[in-house]
Amino acid sequence: MADQKVAAYICQGCGLGDRLDTAALAGVAKKEGKAALVKEHEFLCNADGVKMIRDDIANEGVTHVMIGACSRRAKTEAFGFTDVAVARANLREGVIWTQPDNDESRETTQEMAEDYIRMGCAEAKKMMLPMGNPAAATERRLLVVGGGVSGMTAALEASRAGYQVVLVEKSGQLGGWAGKLHKRTPAKSPFQSPQDTPVAEMAAAIEADANIKVYLNAITSKIQGAPGRFEAEISVESGVTVTEKAGAIVQATGFSLYDANNLPELGYGKSANVVDQAGLETLATAAKGSPIKRPSDGGEVRKVVFVQCAGQRDDSGKHLAYCSGSCCSTSVKQAMYFKDANPDIDTVVIYTDLRMPGNGEDFYRSGQDKGVIFTKGKVSSVEAAGNQCKVNFHDLILNDQTAIANADLVVLATGQVPNSGVDIDSKLKAEIAAAAGDNSLLEAYNASQAEGSVKPVSMLNLNYRQGPDVPQLKYGFTDSHFICFPYETRRTGIYSAGPVRRPMDMAQAMEDATGATMKAIQAIENAGLGRAAHPRSGDLSYPIFRKEGCTQCKRCTVECPFGAIDEDEQRFPVFNESRCRRCGTCMGACPVRVISFENYSVDTVGSQLKAVDVPDEFSEKPRVLILACENDAYPALDMAAMNRNVYSAFVRVIPVRCLGSVNTIWINDALSNGYDGVMMLGCKHGDDYQCHFVKGSELAGIRMSKIGDTLKQMGLEEERVATFEVAITDIERVPQLINDYMAKIQEIGMSPMKGF
Amino acid sequence: MSENYSNSFLREVEERVEEGHWVKMCMQCGVCAGSCPFGPHWAHPPQEIFMMIRAGKREEVLTSDSMWMCTSCYNCVVRCPRKLPITHIMHGLANYAHRLGIAPKGQPTEHFATLFWNNLAETGRVNELKLSLGIYFRDGFSQGIKNAMAMQSVGLGMLKAKRLNPFELFAPHGVKDKSGFHAMLKKAREIEDRRKPIA
Numbered sequence: 001m002a003d004q005k006v007a008a009y010i011c012q013g014c015g016l017g018d019r020l021d022t023a024a025l026a027g028v029a030k031k032e033g034k035a036a037l038v039k040e041h042e043f044l045c046n047a048d049g050v051k052m053i054r055d056d057i058a059n060e061g062v063t064h065v066m067i068g069a070c071s072r073r074a075k076t077e078a079f080g081f082t083d084v085a086v087a088r089a090n091l092r093e094g095v096i097w098t099q100p101d102n103d104e105s106r107e108t109t110q111e112m113a114e115d116y117i118r119m120g121c122a123e124a125k126k127m128m129l130p131m132g133n134p135a136a137a138t139e140r141r142l143l144v145v146g147g148g149v150s151g152m153t154a155a156l157e158a159s160r161a162g163y164q165v166v167l168v169e170k171s172g173q174l175g176g177w178a179g180k181l182h183k184r185t186p187a188k189s190p191f192q193s194p195q196d197t198p199v200a201e202m203a204a205a206i207e208a209d210a211n212i213k214v215y216l217n218a219i220t221s222k223i224q225g226a227p228g229r230f231e232a233e234i235s236v237e238s239g240v241t242v243t244e245k246a247g248a249i250v251q252a253t254g255f256s257l258y259d260a261n262n263l264p265e266l267g268y269g270k271s272a273n274v275v276d277q278a279g280l281e282t283l284a285t286a287a288k289g290s291p292i293k294r295p296s297d298g299g300e301v302r303k304v305v306f307v308q309c310a311g312q313r314d315d316s317g318k319h320l321a322y323c324s325g326s327c328c329s330t331s332v333k334q335a336m337y338f339k340d341a342n343p344d345i346d347t348v349v350i351y352t353d354l355r356m357p358g359n360g361e362d363f364y365r366s367g368q369d370k371g372v373i374f375t376k377g378k379v380s381s382v383e384a385a386g387n388q389c390k391v392n393f394h395d396l397i398l399n400d401q402t403a404i405a406n407a408d409l410v411v412l413a414t415g416q417v418p419n420s421g422v423d424i425d426s427k428l429k430a431e432i433a434a435a436a437g438d439n440s441l442l443e444a445y446n447a448s449q450a451e452g453s454v455k456p457v458s459m460l461n462l463n464y465r466q467g468p469d470v471p472q473l474k475y476g477f478t479d480s481h482f483i484c485f486p487y488e489t490r491r492t493g494i495y496s497a498g499p500v501r502r503p504m505d506m507a508q509a510m511e512d513a514t515g516a517t518m519k520a521i522q523a524i525e526n527a528g529l530g531r532a533a534h535p536r537s538g539d540l541s542y543p544i545f546r547k548e549g550c551t552q553c554k555r556c557t558v559e560c561p562f563g564a565i566d567e568d569e570q571r572f573p574v575f576n577e578s579r580c581r582r583c584g585t586c587m588g589a590c591p592v593r594v595i596s597f598e599n600y601s602v603d604t605v606g607s608q609l610k611a612v613d614v615p616d617e618f619s620e621k622p623r624v625l626i627l628a629c630e631n632d633a634y635p636a637l638d639m640a641a642m643n644r645n646v647y648s649a650f651v652r653v654i655p656v657r658c659l660g661s662v663n664t665i666w667i668n669d670a671l672s673n674g675y676d677g678v679m680m681l682g683c684k685h686g687d688d689y690q691c692h693f694v695k696g697s698e699l700a701g702i703r704m705s706k707i708g709d710t711l712k713q714m715g716l717e718e719e720r721v722a723t724f725e726v727a728i729t730d731i732e733r734v735p736q737l738i739n740d741y742m743a744k745i746q747e748i749g750m751s752p753m754k755g756f
Numbered sequence: 757m758s759e760n761y762s763n764s765f766l767r768e769v770e771e772r773v774e775e776g777h778w779v780k781m782c783m784q785c786g787v788c789a790g791s792c793p794f795g796p797h798w799a800h801p802p803q804e805i806f807m808m809i810r811a812g813k814r815e816e817v818l819t820s821d822s823m824w825m826c827t828s829c830y831n832c833v834v835r836c837p838r839k840l841p842i843t844h845i846m847h848g849l850a851n852y853a854h855r856l857g858i859a860p861k862g863q864p865t866e867h868f869a870t871l872f873w874n875n876l877a878e879t880g881r882v883n884e885l886k887l888s889l890g891i892y893f894r895d896g897f898s899q900g901i902k903n904a905m906a907m908q909s910v911g912l913g914m915l916k917a918k919r920l921n922p923f924e925l926f927a928p929h930g931v932k933d934k935s936g937f938h939a940m941l942k943k944a945r946e947i948e949d950r951r952k953p954i955a
Contacts, residue, residue: 303762346762354783365838368780371763373810376784397784397807404761 006124007062008035008117009053011044011069011091019096020113025068028114032611033121037062044069045078057084064124068117071638072655085127085599089113089120090653093641098735099649108621108649115612115652122611128598130541133577138228138528140164142520143246145220145460148176149506150252150498152202153513154520158250159211161521166244167206167214168234174206174214175199176254178506182284182337185329187507191362193340194333197506215242223249224463226564226576227493228527247524248493250516251470251478253459255416255499258320263311266412267382272296273389274382274410276310277330284337291341294408296387301345301408304338305391306331307379308351310412320415322475326505327413329360332367334411339370348373348404350393358507382410416503418476420496421459424467459500462491466563470494474687477502481694485534487516490562490694492533492579493523527578535581535631535692536657541597542577543586549594556586556595561660561695583693584661588700593663602663605654609666612652614674617750622650622676624745626738627662630655631692632728633681639731647735648742651679658682659723660696664703664710667721671714674754676745679738680704680723690727697725717748760812769809772952774848778840782806788832788842798825802832802842805849818853824865826850855954867894879930880937885920886928 008029010022022040029035037060041049044067056062064085069075072088079086091113099109142158144151147169155165173179175197183194206212217237225231230246260268260276267274272295275283283292294301308328311319328351335347349372356364368374379393389407394400423429426448430441447453458468470489473479478489478496487495497516498509523533532539550572557565557573564579565586573586587595593602605627615621628634634655640647656662659682670678682697683690691697704723711718724737759765769776782803789801800808800822808817826846833843850866853859859866871890876882892907893900904911914920931937 344763346759348761364783365781368783371766371780373761373763373766373780374784375761375807375810395807395811397804398811398813400811402760402811 003061004064004125005037005060005062006033006035006064006066006121007037007039007053007056007060008033008066008068008121008124009044009049010038010040010117011042011049011067012040013043013045014070014092015096016069016091017042019101019109020091021110024110025091025113025117028117029066029068029121032118033066034125035066035121045075050078053079053081057081063129064127066117066120066124068113068120071634071641073635073638083129085124085129087120087124087127089116091116093638094653097641097644098637098647100646105649111613111621112649112652118611118613119608119652119654122607123604126601126604126607130539130598132540133530133542136228136528136530136578138524139230139245139247140524140528141166141244141246142517142524143220143223143230143232143244143249144168144252145249146176146252146254146498146500147171147174147214147216148252148254148498148509149178149197149199149202150254150509150513151176151250152199152206153510154250154252154497154517155206155212156202156209157514157517158521159209161517163211163521163524165212166232166234166246167212168218168220168232169214169216170219172217174203174216177278180278180285181281183333184506185333185360186363189359190366191359192366194336213244220460222461222463226527227523227533227578229578230493247527248495248520249460250513250520251460251489251494251496251500252498252513252516253419253421253500255418255503258311258414258417260310260412260414262319263412263414265381266307266310266379267384267389267410268412271382271384271389271410273384273387273408274412276412276414277327277334280334280337280409280411284334292337292409294387299387299408301338303346303404303407304335304348304409304411305389305404305407306335306347306349306411306413307382307391308349308354308413310379310414312413312415313352320417320475322415322503323355324413324415324503325355325357325508326503327415328355329357329363329505331411331413332356332360332363332372335367335372336370339367339372343371346373347371348375350375350377350379350391352376352378352396357505416499418472418478418500418503419459420472420476420478420500421469422456422467423472423476424469425471460494462563464491464563465557465566466560470496471563479694481689481692483690484692487512487519488534492562492564492581493520493527495520495523530577532580532582536583539582541582541599542580543575543582543584543595543597545573545575546594546596547572549592551592553591555589555591559589559660559695559699560586561693561699581693583658583696584656585658585693585696585699588659588661588663588696588703590663593665600657600661602665605656605666606669608654609652609670609675610673612673612675614754617752617754622742622745622750623674624648624651624677624679624738624742625666625670625675626651626653626679626681627656627659627666628653628681629659629683629692629697629726630657632683632690633726633734636681636726636728636730636734639728640735643731645732645735647738650742651738658691658693658696659700660691660693662700662703664707667704667707668710671711671716671720671751672753674751676751677720677722677741679741680721681726681734681737682723684725684727715752719744719748720751761810762812765812765814765817766810768814769849769852772954773845773852774952775841775844776848778845779806779809781838782840783838785837787835787837788840791831791835793829793831794825794827798822802846805846815858817849818856818858819860821860821863823847823850823853824860824863852952852954877938877941879928880934881928881930883924883928885922885924889925 026038029038066087068089070092071090095113141164144154144167155167179199184197186195221235222233235241338345376396377393381392383390391404430445433441470491471479495516497513552571566574685698786803789803823846892903
């Protein structure tokens with residue numbers, strides 16, 4: 001970078017001029033930061049200040065700008081220069097708003113500000129302006145896998161938005177589960193009676209839509225590529241295989257009903273009069289509007305019992321542990337099949353908790369009004385006796401062990417099992433559980449791998465390095481950030497919608513599919529512009545990999561939470577830029593540090609932490625490095641500052657894209673440069689993770705758990721490196737964590753590594 | 757076992773009990789049970805009574821003294837998220853049980869209510885002396901004397917203040933048109949029986 005020219009700008013607004021000696025800061029930028037151009041301004045983010053910077057870029061050949069003002073999260077529009085690399089020194093939220101305004105603090109506050117100026121200049125010098133991928137291109141076409149209500153909604157919505165659609169359905173017709181229903185739960189006010197399903201209407205709309213190409217009796221036998229350039233091999237039952245291109249994929253592979261054969265105690269398989277909810281739909285459809293007959297002998301049905309949570313919400317570990325969220329309303333609907341035809345038929349719904357999402361509460365009331373009897377109870381067994389069944393249950397309101405002896409039909413609400421294909425992490429999950437002392441998963445895994453066992457069938461058949469399907473979180477549902485990014489799977493450009501993502505009813509599935517389609521369209525467009533999708537939307541940087549230094553250790557390919565990295569024949573990583581979310585987990589993983597981003601690298605952070613002025617051990621001024629996740633921890637710090645929550649003046653904060661991007665060399669560098677401790681603030685991990693990059697904070701936790709040996713070698717206490725889980729709302733807690741940690745450092749004393 | 761968990765008793769309640777058509781709308785949240793100041797003192801809170809009706813426990817419900825315990829404070833009505841007129845249903849059930857003649861014998865509320873109604877229906881005016889003596893002597897002659905002695909000062913005070921006329925015992929006053937009043941009550945009963953028949 002021969003023609004690099006760094007300009008440093010120091011703002012005097014928002015009280016910075018009153019609290020800090022900005023002339024001294026300018027001196028630091030000039031002498032130590034080696035900025036070619038240093039200017040102070042009384043109000044940098046106003047039109048005049050921004051114009052000053054723009055003029056310098058235009059006339060002075062400035063290529064790198066260091067702005068010493070507010071947090072990088074503030075004034076992003078004013079300082080959002082796209083033609084130069086921009087580094088920000090956080091003097092407002094990071095310094096004056098977190099330090100008390102009094103004479104005793106004056107000196108340490110100024111020191112803090114000077115360090116941030118040094119760090120900003122150091123970072124700026126190591127940054128490059130992300131150029132984006134000039135070869136970025138995209139296919140404005142959506143591949144939808146699954147032709148149920150979710151898939152059909154996705155196809156129609158995408159077409160309406162002007163995109164081509166390829167719809168692949170495994171069976172011979174569109175409709176999925178919804179196609180097998182007699183009626184659906186109401187979707188329109190007043191939510192009182194079952195309604196016709198939208199299947200016929202939607203299928204006709206798809207047929208008539210020139211934008212939508214449908215493959216029936218077909219599966220995606222292979223999918224390769226990345227957002228913007230997926231190539232799917234579609235194998236039709238007849239033996240024909242075609243290749244279709246797509247920019248993004250919506251996976252709407254739906255659910256299967258939990259197998260009622262697992263519930264012999266509830267009479268399934270012992271009497272023809274015990275059916276699951278799908279069985280009752282079949283009976284209702286077959287009746288064609290005439291009264292539904294008793295399956296065993298075609299006799300008249302006078303009493304129907306609905307058993308909710310059959311094989312669901314089970315804590316014994318034998319059945320589904322979760323609630324499927326849709327079976328209560330289905331049972332109310334099915335009870336109405338009888339009540340609407342003949343109010344004299346008794347219908348009893350035995351539930352433990354009635355869960356009626358959406359407008360289900362109105363529908364429930366309508367069911368009560370029609371005389372459906374609801375009773376809170378737990379069914380223990382169903383006995384077949386001739387053409388009737390005896391349902392034994394515990395009435396939980398009356399605390400009564402009782403029975404309904406004369407049920408003509410018993411309907412079991414068995415719940416949804418996602419069709420999510422192969423659990424690509426099952427071995428890993430089993431090994432982690434086994435390490436924690438639970439061998440059940442490992443045994444199950446080994447059994448599933450045994451000769452002759454039925455292996456799960458992949459839904460997508462991705463040729464990704466990490467496996468053929470999208471990762472699953474729990475119970476087989478596809479993994480997605482539940483709070484912030486519900487549709488995004490851990491494969492960029494592939495969005496799961498409907499019951500494969502979480503259990504849901506038809507109305508929710510349609511809403512889900514619409515959302516997923518919108519996200520898929522964003523992914524298509526972002527891929528065309530070479531930009532990152534969420535959560536770093538619009539980011540043009542992507543991992544650059546120096547092949548000469550690579551040792552083919554595979555850590556990056558294995559650890560990438562998004563399966564973005566494949567391997568070539570020689571087992572070198574192959575980065576798929578548009579699959580990448582730019583979290584930098586690969587950069588954190590790389591032991592030889594050959595992975596970097598143009599504006600975020602081992603160097604940009606490393607040079608910052610080395611730029612800090614570390615006083616000697618007799619100064620009574622410790623230094624603690626804080627590596628804070630930019631998604632939650634850094635905003636929490638900013639908000640703490642807005643509330644003027646004071647924390648120690650001896651910490652220096654560097655925001656990181658994700659704790660997953662933290663390379664252990666930074667910890668080594670910090671400690672060998674005389675820092676007294678390193679605090680890492682990241683997001684919550686585990687099943688209820690909040691990490692924006694899903695696995696980043698977890699991986700950081702694993703890496704840091706192994707850093708103890710390094711510390712011992714350096715003759716340092718283990719407490720000198722500490723990791724904390726922080727939420728964005730922790731605006732009181734974060735300053736407290738910092739102060740507590742500083743007290744601990746005080747206790748164990750200053751680092752012996754200073755001054756080397 | 758009679759037809760349990762069927763619509764039969766529920767339908768009977770709907771047809772014959774004041775506000776009985778609301779029973780099926782209870783969603784078993786238990787707010788009524790939790791709100792009732794008499795909660796611990798009766799066998800079945802409203803929530804349970806409603807569930808018992810749905811479970812077809814006819815005898816248990818109608819012979820229960822629970823609905824007689826209601827003091828009409830209306831806490832449950834105010835709080836019921838489903839807006840059930842619970843107090844009215846309780847009185848409706850009590851009334852229905854009474855008319856069927858299967859209300860619990862000797863239940864104090866039932867005894868007082870019957871006494872009060874008969875007292876009132878006789879002349880069209882409440883005879884307070886007769887009413888209070890009726891209550892005093894409920895549990896036999898000697899207990900009655902004891903009760904009367906205990907209330908002696910109140911009685912004398914009322915006598916002094918001319919709030920109590922001892923001659924009312926022999927010559928009670930009443931409405932002017934007594935036979936017209938009785939005809940009205942008879943007609944009202946007829947209408948009521950047509951609207952909510954007993955059997």
